[in-house]
Amino acid sequence: MTVAHARTAGEWQGADLGTRTASYDERDAILYALAVGAAPDELDLVFEERLRVLPTFALTLAQWAPDALGDQGAFDVRTAVHGSQRLQVLRPLPRAGRLELAARVGEVWDKGSAAVFEVVVESDAFVATWSLFAPGCGGFGGERGPSSPKRPEAQPGLRAEVRTAPNQAALYRLLGDRHHMHIDPDAAQAAGQPRPFLHGLCTLAATTLELARSVGAHPAELVELDGRFSAPVFPGDRLGVTAWPDGRTASFEVTDGGRPVISGGRVRFG
Template sequence: MVHLDLSKTEVGPFSWQYTEKETILYNLGVGCRWNEQRYVFEGHSDFAPLPTLAVIPPYHDVLASVPLQDVLPKYNPAMLLHGEQYLEVKVPLKATGRLLTTARVLEVQDKGKAAVVVLHTTSRCADSGEVVAENEITSFMRGAGGFGKQPPVQRRSAAVARNEPPSRQPDAVIEEKTSEDQAALYRLCGDANPLHIDPEFAEMAGFDKPILHGLCTFGVATKHILKAFAHGEPSALKSVKARFAKHVFPGETLRTEMWQEGASKVIFQTRIVERDMLALTFAAVELRPEATQATSRM
């Protein structure tokens, strides 16, 4: 067995400054409408970003700088698939600010012909040094396996939970039709992969047309859960985890099916209505009980 040294993979910190413009752009990118003034008008008294904005800082130079080629000799970025995302929000994001983000390889697993890599990112407030959010980004890398079994890594339980939906009917369901322009808009938040805008590139990747970002669907679903179980209050989100099971085409309808488990956990899955396929699975949100009593502003 070859032991892969992950200790030297940390990069950063990288600075990301966001203003009212970036906050509004992200909120629009995950489907907020003009009449949801809290999220689209900087003059609103409670103007704020949706909490899943915290997935954006790693896409500003951070992830591209992690030396995966030093860990996986067969690494090819063209063979990477985003498999899962775990986000933990430590403190509510301010409407504007500057975040400093570091990243490192947390875990690698040999799957034979492929590898699974988990990257961990930490974003801190540039002014106070306080940790604002942490992400765990799990990717499936085709053709990168064959290096041997690695020692297990202890990960937080919410990041690896299977979150099987209960057998009963959902406690809440929200449907939202995405815009045909949604991927073109969302990519301006930081993920400029041509898979989401260039028809020729999408065809080479095996798709009929450009697809929606998985993290856009992730943001839409989280917005649905906050609306159904936390009065739409963004500060209620503690964490969210999901597996990307199927691609979504811009213009398709997302149906988030939700089951409340106890006072603070909501298991969910997000279905593509037109094709009756699940886009997000093994998914759950943890809520802050003290924040769910806030008055609805949606």
């Protein structure tokens, strides 16, 4: 009898995760803007007649891809966490439409006791890369990968605050990421948290909105975004944003009561 070979983490590198057509309408884009903190008077984000779609909305359309890798058994979905996120915007998203998305496993880094899987989703409008930290999957002899970016030594050029809403996780999950830990107290406790916590991508998008306001850019002009998730954020928390702007580009970090929640952030507006 032949025993099936179980893939090591490194053997997932380059794996095809399939394609999908993502459809959305203006209501979806407006709901997203409200879920990440758009104000009701920002009419070009929340009013269909003036709508400019936030580029980070693309990440909700591609959320199926990292979920697909977990479903295929690459790692234990109960313990893996979202480590970081990158987004490169190639063109503005239309108010409504259909996008053809193709997903694959990019690099797989060996961190010793854990592995980091990169899931890359590509379309003609954006390229998005999830980094997923998977305990227990390391030790396969691969490269460790790049180290975390260092905090700038210069004094920050701006400080801002992001006020999350008590219902923000409940609202954001309607965009597609319905993992129970963001809504169900029992599931959150099983994941090691005292109560349901906010999606990392929601925190990242809310920060991007505030940074756009602070540097005088429109959030729909985002062309590059990168950030590493350090700790959970709970709905209702007030977050501190520290940034080092250089024109329409900025390095940034986000803290919650002095505790880092996003580190190594970088944003660029066109």
